[in-house]
Amino acid sequence: MEIPTIADSxxxxxxxxxxxxxxxxxxxxVLLFPEGILELNESAQEILTRCDGRTVTEVIxxxxxxxxxxxxxxxxDVRETLANLQRRKLIELT
Amino acid sequence: xxxxxxxxxxxxITYRCPLHCPYCSNATQTRNDQELxxxxxxxxxxxAAALGVLQxxxxxxxxxxxxxxxxxxxxxxxxxxxxxxxxxxIPIEDGRVSALRDAGLDSVQLSFQSDxxxxxxxxxxxxxxxxxxxxxxxxxxxxxxLSLNFVIHRRNIDRLPELIELAESLQAExxxxxxxxxxxxxxxxxxxxxxTREQVIRAREIAMAAQARLAGKIxxxxxxxxxxxxxxxxxxxxxxxxxxxxxxxxxxxxxxxxSSAIPDLRFxxxxxxxxxxxxxxxxxxxxxxxxxxxxxxxxxxxxREIDFGGCRCQAALLTGNAANTDPVCELSPNRxxxxxxLRELNSLGDNALDWTYRVNPKVVTVNxxxxxxxx
Numbered sequence: 001m002e003i004p005t006i007a008d009s010x011x012x013x014x015x016x017x018x019x020x021x022x023x024x025x026x027x028x029x030v031l032l033f034p035e036g037i038l039e040l041n042e043s044a045q046e047i048l049t050r051c052d053g054r055t056v057t058e059v060i061x062x063x064x065x066x067x068x069x070x071x072x073x074x075x076x077d078v079r080e081t082l083a084n085l086q087r088r089k090l091i092e093l094t
Numbered sequence: 095x096x097x098x099x100x101x102x103x104x105x106x107i108t109y110r111c112p113l114h115c116p117y118c119s120n121a122t123q124t125r126n127d128q129e130l131x132x133x134x135x136x137x138x139x140x141x142a143a144a145l146g147v148l149q150x151x152x153x154x155x156x157x158x159x160x161x162x163x164x165x166x167x168x169x170x171x172x173x174x175x176x177x178x179x180x181x182x183x184i185p186i187e188d189g190r191v192s193a194l195r196d197a198g199l200d201s202v203q204l205s206f207q208s209d210x211x212x213x214x215x216x217x218x219x220x221x222x223x224x225x226x227x228x229x230x231x232x233x234x235x236x237x238x239x240l241s242l243n244f245v246i247h248r249r250n251i252d253r254l255p256e257l258i259e260l261a262e263s264l265q266a267e268x269x270x271x272x273x274x275x276x277x278x279x280x281x282x283x284x285x286x287x288x289x290t291r292e293q294v295i296r297a298r299e300i301a302m303a304a305q306a307r308l309a310g311k312i313x314x315x316x317x318x319x320x321x322x323x324x325x326x327x328x329x330x331x332x333x334x335x336x337x338x339x340x341x342x343x344x345x346x347x348x349x350x351x352x353s354s355a356i357p358d359l360r361f362x363x364x365x366x367x368x369x370x371x372x373x374x375x376x377x378x379x380x381x382x383x384x385x386x387x388x389x390x391x392x393x394x395x396x397x398r399e400i401d402f403g404g405c406r407c408q409a410a411l412l413t414g415n416a417a418n419t420d421p422v423c424e425l426s427p428n429r430x431x432x433x434x435x436l437r438e439l440n441s442l443g444d445n446a447l448d449w450t451y452r453v454n455p456k457v458v459t460v461n462x463x464x465x466x467x468x469x
Contacts, residue, residue, distance in 0.1 A: 017201045017239025017267065019176055025099050025146040032176035034201040034241050034268055035315075037101055037148055089267060089313040 010093040099146030104339040111156040114219030116449035121354030127343040141369035143173035153180040164197040171198030183229030241268035247287040273319035277351035286449040326404025326420035333382035355407035
């Protein structure tokens with residue numbers, strides 16, 4: 001499937017009705033939404049916890065700072081994760 | 095064997111319903127014990143959360159007929175559960191939606207029978223459609239995420255494009271186009287409800303095209319008509335693995351249709367046992383857990399941990415033995431039974447058969463004097 005392009009200035013946030021929560025049984029972070037539970041892997045969790053009004057560029061930069069790597073190393077992965085979540089209507093881009 | 099942790103609880107809080115849809119998956123016969131009280135449900139909700147449950151669906155029957163629904167939603171939110179209301183939208187007087195929102199309701203799944211009032215009301219056996227449109231508007235106005243649920247069958251499958259348009263015009267975030275599955279009343283009405291092969295092929299194309307067109311806007315979930323498949327659905331993601339259901343009288347079921355489909359299975363009740371014990375230890379939850387119970391061809395099948403042998407209820411209803419391979423599977427020695435039903439239906443041409451409307455069971459409600467009527 002085609003990955004939609006995401007603008008650098010887009011601000012990803014959780015879609016209405018989607019909750020980000022710690023699963024008390026495992027300690028992992030999960031997304032809860034109508035009829036669905038998504039257990040987040042570490043990188044998706046790292047990305048989503050930074051989707052608090054920051055732009056895509058800012059999220060990528062924050063992760064690059066955290067792990068002391070070049071932002072271009074992360075950009076494709078972050079975009080792919082966000083595109084997947086957007087396609088499933090779990091995040092909104094404003 | 096060791097029980098995994100469950101993820102979701104389906105709380106069927108009442109069998110009462112103002113609609114009479116012939117495709118209802120509720121049992122055609124139910125025990126008329128007293129419905130669980132508010133306090134009993136609150137205890138069940140807390141026990142479920144302690145077991146690891148993350149999501150609760152309030153269903154029925156029609157959950158809105160229970161006046162204490164906001165209290166149950168609040169209890170579920172306090173237990174950190176994601177709360178879904180699965181409803182016909184009736185009765186939804188003014189103030190009801192905001193009370194549910196204020197209680198913390200996360201999401202509403204509103205059922206529709208058609209986009210056209212006359213057909214919708216004919217299917218529901220009640221003047222319901224206009225009220226549902228009003229309910230959708232109220233839910234939207236309250237800012238609660240809205241999913242539209244359509245059960246698809248022979249009489250409405252040709253209106254799939256219009257059903258999707260209705261979801262767009264009501265600004266739903268999510269649409270479930272679920273081909274009818276044959277349990278309870280739907281099994282009784284199978285011949286009237288099963289779509290033709292031609293209808294199914296067209297519907298699938300329409301659903302796929304809509305999925306692509308509305309990607310990122312409306313999440314479209316299409317449930318396949320499993321009689322037309324060659325491999326069974328991975329029912330429940332495995333028996334006793336992720337889901338549990340508590341019915342209106344407190345019986346705990348691995349699957350909501352198990353009580354009617356599998357008569358030789360005895361279910362435990364939350365009035366006499368803890369949910370934790372029932373989930374881990376009960377015979378009903380352990381009977382088909384894992385792969386040891388499986389007969390051939392499942393036992394040596396590379397798909398056994400992908401489809402889990404299909405649906406136990408379907409095996410029971412179509413072969414008389416819940417431990418058989420789901421006869422939808424092309425490898426099942428009983429596949430001929432499904433093919434016979436399909437052949438018979440497809441030979442009917444355009445002559446749709448009559449159906450029997452769902453009637454409400456005689457349930458003893460919490461507000462009425464309890465009649466001791468244990469079977």
